[in-house]
Amino acid sequence: MAPLTRVRRVDDDGIGLLTTADHPIDVCLDGRRVWTFWSLRDTDGTAAVLRRVAWPATLARHLHGHARVVLRDSATGQVFWDREQPLGDAGQDGARIAVRNPQGVELGIDKSGKLVPTFAGRSRSDIASLVEATASVIEALQQTGIEPFLAYGTLLGAVREGAVLGHDSDADLGYVSTHTDPVDVCRESYAVQRVLNAQGWRTTRYSGAAFKVLVTEADVTRGLDVFGGFLDGGRLHLMGEIGEPFERSWIFPLGTATLEGREMPVPAEPERLLAATYGPGWRVPDPAFQFTTPDRTIRELEDWFRGTQPMLRFWERRSTFQPAATPPAPSVLAKRAAALAAKHDAEVLDVGAGRGWDSLWMARQGVAVRSLDYTPRALEHVARTAAAEELDLEVRHVNLTELRSTLAEGARLAHDPRPRVVVARHLLDATSAFGRESFVRLCSMALREGGWLLADVHVVPDAEPEQRAEWMVGRVDVDNVATLLRGAGAVDVTIERLSRKGRPTVRILGKWDRCS
Structure with missing residues (x-):
């Protein structure tokens, strides 16, 4: 049954709506998604059905001009609002709202709440360059002796859509170490990073078992995350967000999936990893997905791998x-x-x-x-x-x-x-x-x-x-x-x-x- 939602207003203060269910809503300007929010989770209201949400501050500074504003259900496409309207200091010249950075690159709010160049605003050649760079990094990682595979949003895009997710903004790789001790996993991750550095890749580290490879795509530099993990006691611990009961046979031997027309390595049963990452609803699009990582997993990953990165995400934002x-x-x-x-x-x-x-x-x-x-x-x-x-x-x-x-x-x-x-x-x-x-x-x-x-x-x-x-x-x-x-x-x-x-x-x- 479709959610009973009605948008009452879209103005400079934000969005007001009536809703009886919690579901993701895309905000599109002139046909391009710039933000997604959940109708209950991300809104406020004194009544159960009467809700309101303010524009994210990073987005609000761009909202000056005219646009066709469309609000739609992320999963079904049901339209709740569709109007040509002014926002902010619209002026009299009919200028269109442009959510771009100073270099003219289109921006959108990603799942982390950051206003970044998402894939939806990039050309096919830009996407092809990123996929080619991803393949090159995979090859470089394989030469170090590990077995990398697509992970997180990149794996989700490959398995569900055969393409990068339009609302995503980076590429993710994972690997499962042959080691079972976090200390050895850290040592291996540093050794892998040093090999890539020696090959000329630019990298930056943000935990004991994860680092970022910086890939330049036209006028944008993106981070290609490399997450280390290991199996121990019937559980998979994968840097980022995962600490779940898992079988080795669900990872190895690696299989393949198609990403933007190119075969890429994925776990033997990628659906298992996607369910562990995003829950049973992973097949339904949700650009505003938020991880609800169990406290046990957070404590384990913090203690093993993240102790050297206080407030890193804040400073990166x-x-x-x-x-x-x-x-x-x-x-x-x-x-x-x-x-x-x-x-x-x-x-x-x-x-x-x-x-x-x-x-x-x-x-x-x-x-x-x-x-x-x-x-x-x-x-x-x-x-x-x-x-x-x-x-x-x-x-x-x-x-x-x-x-x-x-x-x-x-x-x-x-x-x-x-x-x-x-x-x-x-x-x-x-x-x-x-x-x-x-x-x-x-x-x-x-x-x-x-x-x-x-x-x-x-x-x-x-x-x-x-x-x-x-x-x-x-x-x-x-x-x-x-x-x-x-x-x-x-x-x-x-x-x-x-x-x-x-x-x-x-x-x-x-x-x-x-x-x-």
């Missing part, structure tokens, strides 16, 4: 670059660091650089800058700008909660001895206690020729949780940080309490002398 018409003004720390660096012919080490605006500003002042961040995608625009302007700015990835990453970057810095100014603007309050310890270790390695540390930190009391930002991790013990810095060679550490509106903030200033 924040790192989606939106060029500003006017770059933000440099921070006080950036101005102070640039002045110190210019006076002492020192390099600036901007740790936790975010989108890199401060790094770019300092480089434009003629200062040598090394810009480090947890999510390297955030710095891609700044790196391109610096290269075009021939600025002395180097961008690097570092994960302070992963010891090997910290030590590797610290070794590079130690083998390039020079005075440095280390800047950490709201880094210490955005990482774990181990991350703060690693930052201090990085300072000790970077400042062997002497230098300075400038760090701003929010210090929100436990009794005032409403002042905590979403990105803040734990509570920073500033005195403990000062003790760690002195133990790492700082000859002078000063803590200044800043008089500012908003969250209480302190500034940590450290000084190192040249090691003899």
Whole structure:
């Protein structure tokens, strides 16, 4: 029986509807899906049937102009609303609403709630390029000795539709290790990543058993995720979301399925993996699908593989670059660091650089800058700008909660001895206690020729949780940080309490002398 749903309004505030059932609804502008929501799960209302939902903030900023707005059931295609109408600052020129990025690439909300270039907005040649790249990555993975297969949304598209899902935005591969211990699975995953790096693939890691291969498709760089897994005690543990009773014969020997006209490896019984991933309703399209991963599985995967990635998804969402018409003004720390660096012919080490605006500003002042961040995608625009302007700015990835990453970057810095100014603007309050310890270790390695540390930190009391930002991790013990810095060679550490509106903030200033 079709759900009893009636859309009452679509306006600048969002969508109002009457409904008696929970089902996914596509929002289409001029024939192209840009968002999907569930009629009850994703809406609010004081009455059981009277519901409302606001536009996602990332989408709302694009909703200025005219469009044919259609709301339809994702599974059946039943239309609930179909009108030509204005939204936002429509003006009098009849301009059409364009949900695109600055490069003109069409965007849509994916299942993670991110506004990204989905496959529905790409050309057939773009899709063909991605499929070809996926096949190449599969071949490279096979050469390492593992048996990769399509997974998650890519497997769903191949089995259900023989094509990539229009509302998807990346490609997913999985493999089941011959190992049965999480430590060995991690070691194998790192070894596989190193082989791909040696072959020239660009990769970035986001857990102990999963990494991303960056694939450039025309004007878009997509991530091709490689999820490791293993079988133990009759259960399949596959990075991402899966921890289910599973038989080895449901995976091996691998079979094939057609994706965009090309045969690709899939599990022996792909329907079993799809049911474990999406539930028994996997055959019904749901662009707004949300995982309901059991607590046991979350705990297992967190403990085994994800302990080194606090708040990564948040920062990846924040790192989606939106060029500003006017770059933000440099921070006080950036101005102070640039002045110190210019006076002492020192390099600036901007740790936790975010989108890199401060790094770019300092480089434009003629200062040598090394810009480090947890999510390297955030710095891609700044790196391109610096290269075009021939600025002395180097961008690097570092994960302070992963010891090997910290030590590797610290070794590079130690083998390039020079005075440095280390800047950490709201880094210490955005990482774990181990991350703060690693930052201090990085300072000790970077400042062997002497230098300075400038760090701003929010210090929100436990009794005032409403002042905590979403990105803040734990509570920073500033005195403990000062003790760690002195133990790492700082000859002078000063803590200044800043008089500012908003969250209480302190500034940590450290000084190192040249090691003899």
